Each structure stands twice: as structure tokens, then as C-alpha cells.
Amino acid sequence: MTVRTRFAPSPTGLLHIGNARAALFNFLYARHHGGQFLLRIEDTDRERSTQQAVDVLFDGLAWMDIHSDEKPVFQSTRQARHTEVAHALLEKGLAYRCYCTADELKEMREKAMAEGRPPRYNGMWRDRDPSEAPANTPYT
Template sequence: MTIRTRFAPSPTGLLHVGNARAALFNFLFARHHGGEFLLRIEDTDKERSTQKAVDVIFDGLAWMGIEADAEPVFQSARQDRHTEVALELLEKGQAYKCFCTPEELTAMREKAMAEKRPPRYDGTWRDRDPSEAPEGAPYVVRLKAPREGETVIKDLVQGEVRVANAEMDDLILLRSDGTPTYLHAVVVDDHDMEITHVMRGDDHLTNTFRQAMIYRAMGWDLPHFAHLPLIHGPDGAKLSKRHGAQSVVDFREEGYLPEALCNYLLRLGWGHGDAEVLSREEQIKLFDLDGV
């Protein structure tokens, strides 16, 4: 098996150092195992995605010496494929059409909060016949997620993590305008790109439980997941703009060398004995997830 990792940023802003570290870890892991490192631009948010942000991502990665092994994939170009898989799940009875109006969903949330329950979709249309809906009514396509048992992820960093399926609702695959949601598109793209290891921040762990349900509904093998510890600011909070320079471009413009930034980011959450300064060749030789 050829190990394949990916870095999949959204072009909605600058290349954050947290994202840059994720790219570095994915790149080094693939190189260490003789595999392939791929790049995917998740540009389905048409309102916020910009070409300027895409250029900044390419520029920042090139400056850091992080080179993909194939041409980048643009998620927006794959919408037909995302829709195809959602409709296949619908045909298989693994998904269904939900005709709830915005007002009904708001009332559902307010009722749950008043009863001190998490505001989740209650499955109103899960087992109803679509013919009961008004003719021509808009609908979303929702995954018919399992309600019994647990979803278990054997994470390569966090260990075994699990959640009761009753804690999760039926996630939306296709919006009422027919566009795919982010969580659905990512699963289809990772499967089609034959990604074997998904390495990303542990703020995505909740997403992983939901995405695992899509994999299983399609009968696809799950990739190996590794959720990395986040970078925090001096106050202990997740890194944000208020903590100062946070983009790769900022560090370059302040005169830092790419070798210095990469070495620093590598040592945030990974270590090898007392080694402090490592060349790129040494990084590739030594990097593996057991040091995270």
C-alpha cells in the first residue's frame, strides 16, 4: 500500500501557522514512509474563497519547501461527483429527503433548548414518504445515521475515541440548492484521491465521527486518522489573530528563514529525544506519529 496524505486548506484567508504545521506534518509523514503528499483546495465556499488566498497558500508552501506530488485538486470542480454519491446514498435508502422549513427547524432548536437538550435535528422526515410534502417544496438530503451503538475511531495520536450514535443527528449531505456540504465533499474527495492517512487538528475530531458514518454507508474503507494537538497562544487559548503574527507570509516578511520556521513548527507537538535543530533530510528520516 502506498501511503497518501493530503493538505486541504480553505482559501478564505492567509496561510495560518497552524495550517502550515499540519501541511508540514503530512508532508514529512508521506516522505518518511516513501508515500505521496497531495494538495486539495477546498474552495466550495464561493462567497469567501478568493484567488488571492489560493496564491498565498501556493506561495507559502513553496517558500517552506513543501511540494505536492501531483497537481492540486480544486474541490469546487468536483461538485457533480459529490452530488452523485449523495444521490447513490438516497437510492440505497441510506439517506432521505428532508422538507423541514427554516421556521420548523428554528422551532425545533428552541424547543430542545427550552428542555435543556442539545439542539439537534429530530428526524421529522427520516421515515416519512416524500409524497407527504407540498408539491415542489424545497428539501435537503440528509444521511440516515445509525441511532444505536457507538462510532469508534482508532486515532493514531489520540488512541481509541468513541461517541454514542444517539449523540449525533442526521447530517445534511446536499443543501436545498443542490450544493454539497463540506463534511460530505471531504469524504468523497479523500476516498477518490485514495488518501490513506488523514492528519489534521483535533478540532476536527467531531467531524470525523460524522464523516465515518458516510464512509460506512457507502461501504468504503476508512482512512487512518491522526488528530494533532492544536497550537495555543500565550494565554492558553487556541491561536488566533490577537496573538500577533500568525501567517507564513508574516514570518517571511519579518525576515525569518523558512528552515527556521519549519524547524520551529516541527518541534511544536513533536519531538525526538533532545534533538532541537534538524535539517529537512533529518526531519524526513525521523518523523513519525509516535513522536507526536
């Protein structure tokens, strides 16, 4: 079995020490075991992902002499496949649509934190019938 590690940063800001540590650990682990180190850019947050942040990531990795063994993969280029799989999961009943608004999600996070719990989605749409959703409401 070949060891394959990957570093999958989200290009929404500057490279930070946590990113550098994760990349270095995975790179060194792959090298120690004669494996491969891969880079996958999680650029699906289209509003916050920037080319400047991608460039900073590449520059930082090059400065640390960390290089991917294959061409970096950008998640956004696989959007059609991700959509196809999501629809298949919906059809099989293995996923569901969430119709929460940004304000509702923010309220959930704030309530959980006020109660000393981690800020997590409460699953309110998991078992609900999609017919209960307001008409023409976007979903996730």
C-alpha cells in the same frame, strides 16, 4: 503499500499556523515513509472561497518548501461526480435531505452551546418523510 498523505485546506481565509502545521506534518510523514504528499483544495464553499485565499495557500506552502507530488485537485471541479454519488445514496436510503433553514441551524447551534454541548446538527430530518417539507424548499 505506499503512504499517501494529503493537505486539504478550505480557501476561505489566510493560511494560519494550524494549516501550516497540518501541511508540514503530512508532508514530512510522507517523505519519511517514501510516500506521496497531495494537495486538495476544498473550494466547495463558493460564497467564501476566493482566488486570493488560494494564492495565499500556494505562496505559504512554497515559502515552507512544501510541494505536492501531483497536480493539486480542486473539489469544485468534481461537483458533477459528488452530485451523482449523493443522488445514488439518496436512492439507496443511505442519505437524506435536510430542509432546515439557516436560521434553524443557527438556533440549533446556539441552543447546544447554551446547554454546554458541541454545536451539532440534531438530525431532525434524518427519519422524517420528505413529503413533510414545505413546497419548493431548498435542501442540503
